[in-house]
Amino acid sequence: MIDIKFLRENPDVVRASQKGRGEDAAIVDLVLKSDEARRLALNEFEVLRAEQNSLSKLVAAASNQERNGLLENSKTLASKVKEADIKRGELEELTKSQAMQLSNILDPAAPIGKEEDFVVIEHVGTPRTFDFEAKDHIELGKLLGAIDTERGTKVAGSRSYYLTGAGAMLEFALVNYAIASALKVGFTPVIPPVLVNPAAMEGTGFLGQAAENVYHLEKDDVYLVGTSEVPLAAFHMDEVLPVEKLPIRYAGYSSCFRREAGTYGKDTRGIIRVHQFDKVEMFSFCHPDQAKEEHKRLLQWEKDFLNAMEIPYRVIDVASGELGSSANRKFDIEAWMPTQNAYREVTSTSNCTDFQARRLNIRYKDAEGTKTVATLNGTLVAIPRMIVAILENHQNADGSVNIPKALQSFLGKDRFELV
Numbered sequence: 001m002i003d004i005k006f007l008r009e010n011p012d013v014v015r016a017s018q019k020g021r022g023e024d025a026a027i028v029d030l031v032l033k034s035d036e037a038r039r040l041a042l043n044e045f046e047v048l049r050a051e052q053n054s055l056s057k058l059v060a061a062a063s064n065q066e067r068n069g070l071l072e073n074s075k076t077l078a079s080k081v082k083e084a085d086i087k088r089g090e091l092e093e094l095t096k097s098q099a100m101q102l103s104n105i106l107d108p109a110a111p112i113g114k115e116e117d118f119v120v121i122e123h124v125g126t127p128r129t130f131d132f133e134a135k136d137h138i139e140l141g142k143l144l145g146a147i148d149t150e151r152g153t154k155v156a157g158s159r160s161y162y163l164t165g166a167g168a169m170l171e172f173a174l175v176n177y178a179i180a181s182a183l184k185v186g187f188t189p190v191i192p193p194v195l196v197n198p199a200a201m202e203g204t205g206f207l208g209q210a211a212e213n214v215y216h217l218e219k220d221d222v223y224l225v226g227t228s229e230v231p232l233a234a235f236h237m238d239e240v241l242p243v244e245k246l247p248i249r250y251a252g253y254s255s256c257f258r259r260e261a262g263t264y265g266k267d268t269r270g271i272i273r274v275h276q277f278d279k280v281e282m283f284s285f286c287h288p289d290q291a292k293e294e295h296k297r298l299l300q301w302e303k304d305f306l307n308a309m310e311i312p313y314r315v316i317d318v319a320s321g322e323l324g325s326s327a328n329r330k331f332d333i334e335a336w337m338p339t340q341n342a343y344r345e346v347t348s349t350s351n352c353t354d355f356q357a358r359r360l361n362i363r364y365k366d367a368e369g370t371k372t373v374a375t376l377n378g379t380l381v382a383i384p385r386m387i388v389a390i391l392e393n394h395q396n397a398d399g400s401v402n403i404p405k406a407l408q409s410f411l412g413k414d415r416f417e418l419v
Helices: 006-010 011-019 027-060 064-099 137-144 149-156 166-184 200-202 209-212 231-234 288-308 355-360 383-393 405-411
Strands: 119-124 188-190 216-217 222-224 241-242 246-258 276-286 311-319 330-335 342-351 363-366 369-372 374-382
Touching: 006 011, 006 027, 006 311, 006 405, 011 027, 027 064, 027 355, 119 288, 119 374, 137 383, 166 246, 166 276, 166 288, 166 374, 166 383, 166 405, 200 355, 209 288, 216 311, 216 383, 231 246, 231 276, 231 374, 241 374, 246 288, 246 330, 276 288, 288 311, 288 374, 311 342, 330 374, 355 374, 374 383
Parallel strands: 188 246, 241 363
Antiparallel strands: 119 311, 216 222, 246 276, 276 374, 311 330, 330 342, 342 374, 363 369
16 A cells, blocks of 8 residues: 555656556546545544534533533534544545555566566576487476476366475475575574455455455355465554664565466476475565665575576566566566476566555654554575576486485485486
8 A cells, every 4th residue: 555645746657657567547536636635524524523512511511501502512512523523434445445446556666568578688598508409397297306386286177286206305305405594694484374355465455356266265264365465564553663674575485375366378388387385585674774775685695596406597576567466566587497497477566565564564663653564475495497497407318307406415315317
């Protein structure tokens, strides 16, 4: 949620941001109109309350003869105060609900456009040239006894899978390495709930544009999270954080659930795009003035992880139309996938400025008062896609796969052999 005061003072900036995202800019004027009516109603309510308080003092000091007439006036005034309070409350809810439809204000440096309008920031590493016909991760997964999509589909439907043997061990190694890496740079490890209430889901911005991909358990009115960003962001909901402790960083490990609505026909083979997967997510609460630098740090930690996996990749600056409502800028890291002859997203990091924290009522206190914090998130490792990248980039002609040096101590060997 954006700051209403900022909206009043900079409506053209917000309109331009909405247009840059390809979203409705007319909401800006609706919010401004409702906010003006809300402020008038609040003023009317406060005037009547002040009059009511003055009348109460007169009643207390009045003689018995005067008191009866004043009490009648007091009843009439109390009715007016109640009506004014109801009107004020209704307009406050209307303004809030309309303001919640506005996305975060774009960073001026974010490229404007649709999915294909991203900007490549850098390439790291060189895609490998194979002297044999490279196998895709599904074929390799079968040879290694690591991935079973056929039984996954039998048991859980399309876009489902089992990680077995080497696949399961590779997940454990990736998670352990990710958490160990996060601990070294000051993150607190967290295993959060994967079922959250509507306030947590809405507060992080996942019940707007992203709602179609969210699993909702209607009977209990809870949601399965698509990323541990949600419970990590809501961890400090309705709290005031001490400024001297910022940034506060968490690394959350959880299963994630996504409907993948609107992606039918895309990535149906293998484990690139699935309904359930595990992930280690970085999350940071920081001072708003430090958010851009914190964003760079999160990106660097993601790059460090890819470097350790010895996988070629590129970093892109995501275009405005693909940011999602909460982010004002987003960087993706795309790993080279040999059998697709393409770079594919494996991690991303977003600067959400004070947008989520304002919705979740998370603040910090310093000498100047209480203000809203900034929140940022970044995927350290999304397991299935990282497994795909490792298997395909490090495969040998016979189907065995070399293990990146960074993971060898967790696995006790340097190669996955055929079963």
